[in-house]
Amino acid sequence: MAVLVTGGAGYIGSHAVKRLLEEGETVVAVDNLYRGHAEAIEALGSVKPGTLHFSETDIADRDTLVRLMTEHGVDTVMHFAALAYVGESVTEPLDYYRNNTAGALSLIEACDKASVTKLVFSSTCATYGEPPKVPMDENTPQSPINPYGWSKLHVEHILRDYAHACRVNQKPFSYAALRYFNVAGSDPETLIGEDHEPETHLIPVILEAALGVREKIMIFGTDYDTPDGTCIRDYIHVCDLIDAHVAVMHALKPGDERFYTLGIGNGYSVREIIESVKRVTGKDFKIEEADRRPGDPAQLFADPGKINSELGWSASFTDIDEIVRTAYRWFEKHPNGYAE
Ligand code: UFG
Numbered sequence: 001m002a003v004l005v006t007g008g009a010g011y012i013g014s015h016a017v018k019r020l021l022e023e024g025e026t027v028v029a030v031d032n033l034y035r036g037h038a039e040a041i042e043a044l045g046s047v048k049p050g051t052l053h054f055s056e057t058d059i060a061d062r063d064t065l066v067r068l069m070t071e072h073g074v075d076t077v078m079h080f081a082a083l084a085y086v087g088e089s090v091t092e093p094l095d096y097y098r099n100n101t102a103g104a105l106s107l108i109e110a111c112d113k114a115s116v117t118k119l120v121f122s123s124t125c126a127t128y129g130e131p132p133k134v135p136m137d138e139n140t141p142q143s144p145i146n147p148y149g150w151s152k153l154h155v156e157h158i159l160r161d162y163a164h165a166c167r168v169n170q171k172p173f174s175y176a177a178l179r180y181f182n183v184a185g186s187d188p189e190t191l192i193g194e195d196h197e198p199e200t201h202l203i204p205v206i207l208e209a210a211l212g213v214r215e216k217i218m219i220f221g222t223d224y225d226t227p228d229g230t231c232i233r234d235y236i237h238v239c240d241l242i243d244a245h246v247a248v249m250h251a252l253k254p255g256d257e258r259f260y261t262l263g264i265g266n267g268y269s270v271r272e273i274i275e276s277v278k279r280v281t282g283k284d285f286k287i288e289e290a291d292r293r294p295g296d297p298a299q300l301f302a303d304p305g306k307i308n309s310e311l312g313w314s315a316s317f318t319d320i321d322e323i324v325r326t327a328y329r330w331f332e333k334h335p336n337g338y339a340e
Contacts, residue, residue, distance in 0.1 A: 002026040002072040003249075004116075006059050006107060007081030009036025012122065012183055012238060014044060014192045016078050019242045021047040028072045030065070031081065032058040039338035040192050047191075059103040062110045069114035076118040076249055077111055079104065082152070085200065086126065086295065089148035100151035101158075108162055116173075118252045119159065120245050123177040125261065125300060127153040134267070135303035138259050146295060156259075163257050172254035181234035181263035181302050183241055185323045186330035193330030194238075195337035202270065203235065203324060206277045207331045209285040217285065219270050221292030226299060230270035234263035234301035237317035237326065247311045263302025264315040276320045280328050 003020050007013035008029025013036070020027050021044065029041060033056055041054045053072060057064045059081050068074070082100045083089070089096040104121075111119060126149035127142045144150045156177045166173035184203045186193035194204055208214035222229040244262055252258070268276070274287060307313045317323045 001075040002028055003076045003078060004028040004030065004065075004069060004072075004074040006030050006077065006079045007036060008054065009033060009038065009040045010080060011194045011196065012241065013078075013080035014040040015187060015238045016080065016242050016245060017044050017052065018047055018187060018192060019239070019246060021051055023246065024048070026051050026053075026072065028053045028055070028068055028074055030055050030057040030059065030068065032056065035083075035197070037195060037338045043191050059107045062106045065107060065110035066113045069110060069116060074114065074116055076120070077107065077116055078120045078122075078245055078249070079107060080122045082122065084148065086146050086148045087200070089146050089151065090295075093147035096147045096151040097154075100148075101154045104155040105158055108158060112162070117254065118173075118249060119175040120249055120252075121155060121159060121175060121177045123152050123156055123179045124149060125179050125181050125263070125302070127156065127179055130297045131300070134299050135265065135301050137261050137303040138306055140261070160257065167255050174252040174254055174256035176248045176252060176256075176258040176260065178244060178248065178260050178262050180241060181236055181300060183238050184235040185237040185239070185317065185326040187239070188326050188329070190330050190333050193334060194327065195334070197337070202233070202273055203277070203327050204331065206274055207281070207324075207328055208335075210277055210281040210283040211331060211335050213335050215286065216288050217274065218288045218290040219274075220290055220296060222289045223292075224298040226269055228269050228271045231296055232267035232269050232299040232301065234265070234267050235273070235320065235323055236263050236315060237323050240264070240315045240317055243316075244307060244311070244313045247313050251311055260307040261302045261304060262307065263304055264318055265302055265304045266318065267299060267301035268320050272320065273324070276324045277328075280321055280324045
């Protein structure tokens, strides 16, 4: 049997591919290479030669997905392929609904045709929107405040209805939706790493400033109702995130439907992240205080109690310096990303 990973050339998907190959799984990675990196796939080819199959395929191409699933005996899908910039989703909502929602629909149809039995879906804490309280857990009302969050919440609803129909028709399908917080860090072995174009995520942006690739770091808002006035987020290491996917994949039984809120359960402010980067890199850089970025809630962090009690998962990277250090190792080697 094999696992099909969508978005396998992207940041999170490539880390999933590496981990699955290390576990001895046969992996079929698909990616349209719009924002993914062919170099990541090339690097991953060395993990367990002969067990990774890559296809440059868009998830909208249902027939090719069915062919790949059937050819390789795929029984499980990990679905990461998506557009993932909140700001871009506001200016280009149709792209987000087409790629993230319609794309997932095409993938689920392919799963149906190829009798795939398990699907692990990369959802987001953006499906919760501005929470009434923190920490956030699975009971936090889902009320997105941007098209990105909606595009993923629609997929959760499609999966819920499809799983219900499968139970009625006695088809052995199960799925999990993992609602992540801020994914950070890179493969400690630096075989693969984080490379976004454009880069907007806090930790890479600060590292770029520390490495001189970027002139300065801007703090978006210093007047929030938080201890140091800057926003607080929950930064989960990408390898811990993938551990959770693998644990969920093994736990899914026919008919199961699981939802987990996935973060380390602790928040760090923008200023705390800047201080961490300074400690880890030993470098100083220019910092500019700027206005708030529209749509940024003051505090978002998870209560990962449910996944901990049900699957025994907890983050192994809980010290922010350790998380930043793995990101730094990658950026030191690849200050301009894969393309150099
Ligand atoms: N920030 C800065 N300066 C920067 C970049 C970010 O001050 O140059 C701040 C932001 O205002 C925010 C925090 O750092 O307070 C984190 O910002 P990111 O852009 O790194 O991450 P977000 O919390 O905005 O977004 C993340 C994921 C999204 C996901 C969202 C869920 O990147 O994919 O969490 O809320 F949808």
